[in-house]
Amino acid sequence: MEKMTLSSKTREAQSPTEQWMRYLGFPGGILLFLLILYLPAGAGLSAGAQAGAASFALALVWWVTEPFPTYVTSLVLMFLLLVTRTSNAKAIMDVLGMEVIWLNLLAFILASMLVKTRLAKRMALWLVVRFGHKASWALLAFLVLQLVLAPLIPATAARCVMTLPLMIVVATIYGSTEATPNNFGKNMMLLNLACISVLSSITMTGSSANLIAVGLIQNMGGQRVYYMDWMRVGAPVAILTMVLMWILGQKLLFRMKPEEQVPQVEGGLELVKKQYELMGPLGFQEKKAIAIFGLVLFLWMTDIFHMRWFGVEISAPFAALLGAVIVLFPRWGILSWAEADIPWHLLIFSAGAYAGGLALDDTGAAEWGVRMLFGGMNLKGVPFGFTYTVVISVMMYSHLLTTSKTVRTLIMLPIIITLAKALGWSPMSLALPAALCIDWVVGLPISGKPNVIMFSTNQYSVGDNFKYGILTCTIGVVILVISGATWFHWLGITPSFWAVAP
Amino acid sequence: MKTLRLTAFILLASVLAMAVDLPTYTVRLQAAPDGSGQGIATIALAGCTPGTFNLPLGFTAVQDLRVEEPASGIRLESSERNGMTQLKVTLPPDIPAKATLKVSFRLKQVFQIVKLKPGEKSTLPATSRTFKHAFVNTQEYLIGAYRVEFLFPDGLMAQAIREQLPKPAKNEVGPRVLLSKVDGHQAAILQFNKLQQGDDTSMIVELVPTRRSFGWLIAGLLLGGLYLFKFKDLVATKQP
Incomplete structure (x- = not known):
């Protein structure tokens, strides 16, 4: 409970199926690579794009089946991107200097501070004492925590890193560790992962990609989306989905055994209470940690005012950088560099995934895929409800093909707005509901920044992530379709589902 | 002196009075395996009045320039400006308001030839070919839609679009250069709308042989086979 080390060891295969997946995953990845590479090229696809898709497919198979640790696969992918001439050396190497990598690195320094000062332990014990009589209430407490944080801190990676120490300590209390993960741990990690991403779609400021979508709807569609327009459609869908996933995770996907539903520390909940009481009042170092974390949090929450206040915007990584400087400051700080637990293997994994x-x-491979998908369907003269369902489904599941919400938005939204215009529908009727899917990047450990961070806890497999993510997305599609036919229609956003454009 | 002034005035007046719109300007360039190219430029003219204007073609060292569709007595002369071929188009007095100008030409070498200095490192594999096209609207009339279709020769495909300028504006859908199929050939299509005087657009496309090396296949199968043999223990039944 005193440590939060994210191991670089490969998770042990837990069943014969997993052992076979590991054994066959390596040649399977190579076969898929060769198959895509030697396929006759489509007219709209360059040889570089084809080789890029082949390399990414190989990495995806290896990440899922894990014949190697995930970071080794990332290194292989980076090498393949170079030798197949998909990307140049500079573009590949530059990924390690991306904002997201810096944010991860700095946020881990801050997380180490929370662990060293035992603030993470104190908060976790409080959470368990307050809500931990039943495991499901502890999980619900995290859902509420993420719901509160989502509108305050737009950076999903920042939200993930600040709550990760709590998740790990609470999971440990319920007997789920890296060495012996159980279904409580799976529910805890995956529910938080889904909450961090999905709840960003509550507000249009929940992520920068949401704002890009709003801009595209205004510039290309000629329709303005106001803050409340977004919130009154986005909030019910996101919250309802997460409440359903809180239930389905425990009841359907990862059923918890009776012993996993109570704290597994010797002495049970009573001991947890005793441990909490033994911690006594807040120490000086803990107060210092709260102050530093509060400063970073304040800068994350007030980024829209920075230009007015300071004449410069202090972006999320730089706010974390300031926090890290204070934390590592000699004498006045809290940590020495050696005490900062920076998971370099995770940063390498992220770098490879982002390079791919x-x-x-x-x-242009991703854009080509999307165009092929929409171009292959004739949506002229079909009822609006059908077109709407197709657009929402494609938008929702397309996150499995890319690692950037921004890029996905820039590719998909213009196509959807153009499609709406061509079919005779209001651009808002398809583009706004589609924009609500932007943040739902929950299908794979490489689909988003929080996914990469959470996967390193080794508490769940790629398959678990895929199952949980796909169910979340499917529930989202169903709720969005029902909302499109009812709630959105009553708000005047969508026409009748049976309407056919003239 | 008076005569000279009068002549200058008449010439100036005719130029000032001359007007034309260029709604579309399309160039189709088919490259041959030997590196030569055959091009056809189709220019739609609207709102025409008699006079002369200079139209940039966007290519150098153009050969066999010919008017394919001698629309309504339009006269054409070619000249060079800054190394680029320019068409001097004269619209006759009886020019109708709308006309189409179709010009064919030949290029001896479509691909860029880079001569390396001794000791200089090559940036491209020996089998790669680079096609570069840049167009500047040097004349004063607005070009509604400028489009270049570069059809690749048989046996070559695009490795990558190395440059596509200018970057698409927010209200433009799709990339500046699109890969597609035209008349059974893979083609790179450059599109830019509303080119004002001084606007420019360009693309650089790298082409490689369609047939990939079998090295990947051999290395991949070898590695896969070796792994299956050496890592058998992963699925071996454990003895009690």
Whole structure:
């Protein structure tokens, strides 16, 4: 409970199926790579894009089946991108200097501070004492916590890193560790992962990609989306989905055994209470940690005022950088560099995943895939409800193909707005509901920044992530379709589902 | 002196009075395996009045320039400006308001030839070919839609679009250069709308042989086979 180390060891295969997946995953990845590479090229696809898609497919198979640790697969992917001439050396290497990598690194320094000062332990014990009589209430407490944080801190990676120490300590109390993960741990990690991403769609300021979508709807569609327009459609869908996933996670996907539903520390909840009481009042170091974290949090929450206040915007990584400087400051700080637990293997994994994702975007492979998907369907003269369902489904599941919400938005939204205009529908009727899917990047450990961070806890497999993510997205699609036919229609956003454009 | 002034005035007046719109300007360039190219430029003219204007073609060292569709007595002369071929178009007095100008030409070498200095490192594989096209609207009339279709020769495909300028504006859907199929050939299509005087657009496309090396296949199968043999223990039944 005193440590929060994110191991670089590969998770042990837990069943014969997983052992076979590991054994066959390596040649399977190579076969898929060769198959895509030697396929006759489509007219709209360059050789670089084809090689990029082949390399990414190989990495995806290896990430899922794990014949190697995920970071080794990332290194292989980076090498393949170079030798297949998909990307150049500079583009690949530059990924390690991306904002997201810096944010991860700095946020882990801050997380180490929370662990060293035992503030994370104190908060986790409080959570368990307050809500931990039943495991499901502890999970619900995290849902509420993420719901409160989502509108306050737009950076999903920041939200993830600030709550991760709590998740790990609470999971440990319920007997789920890296070495012996159980279904409580799976529910805890995956519910938080889904909440961090999905709840960003509550407000249009929930992520920068949401704001890009609003801009595209205004510039290309000629329709303005106001803050409340977004919130009154986005909030019910996101919150309802997460409440359903809180229930379905425990009841359907990862059923918890009776012993997993209570704290597994010797002495049970009573001991947890005793431990909490033994911690005594807040120490000086803990208060210092609260002050530093409060400062970073304040800067994350007030980024829209920075230009007015300071004449410069202190972006999320730089706010974390300031926090890290204070934390590491000699004498006055809290940590020495050696005490900062920075998971470099995770940063390498992220870098590889981003290099692959960016290559798919830069070479046009991702855009080609989306165009092929929409171009292959004739949506002229069909009822609005059908077109709406197709658009929402494609938008929702397309996150499995890219690693960047921004790029996905820039590719998909213009196509959807153009499609709406061509079919004779209001651009808002398709583009706004589609924009609500932007943040739902929950299907794979490489689909988003929080996914990469959470996966390193080794508490769940890629398959678990995929199952949970796909169910979340499917529930989202169903709720969005029902909302499109009712709630959105009553608000005047969508026409009748049976309407056919003239 | 008076005569000279009068002549200058008449010339100036005719130029000032001359007007034309260029709603579309399309160039189709088919490259041959030997590196030569055959191009056809189709320019739609609207709101025409008699006079002369200079139209940039956007290519250098153009050969066999010919008017394919001698629309309504339009006269054409070619000249060079800054190394680029320019068409001097004269619209006759009886020019109808709308006309189409179709010009064919030949290029001896479509691809860029880079001569390396001794000791200089090559930035491209030996099998790669680079096509570069840049167009500047040097004349004063607005070009509604400018489009270049570069059809690749048989046996070559695009490795990557290395440059596509200018970056698409927010209200433009799709990329500046699109890969597609035209008349059974893979083609790179450059599109730019509303080119004012001084606006420019360009693309650089790298082409590689369609057939990929079998090296990947051999290395991949070898590695896969070796892994299956050496890592058998992963699925071996454990003895009690």
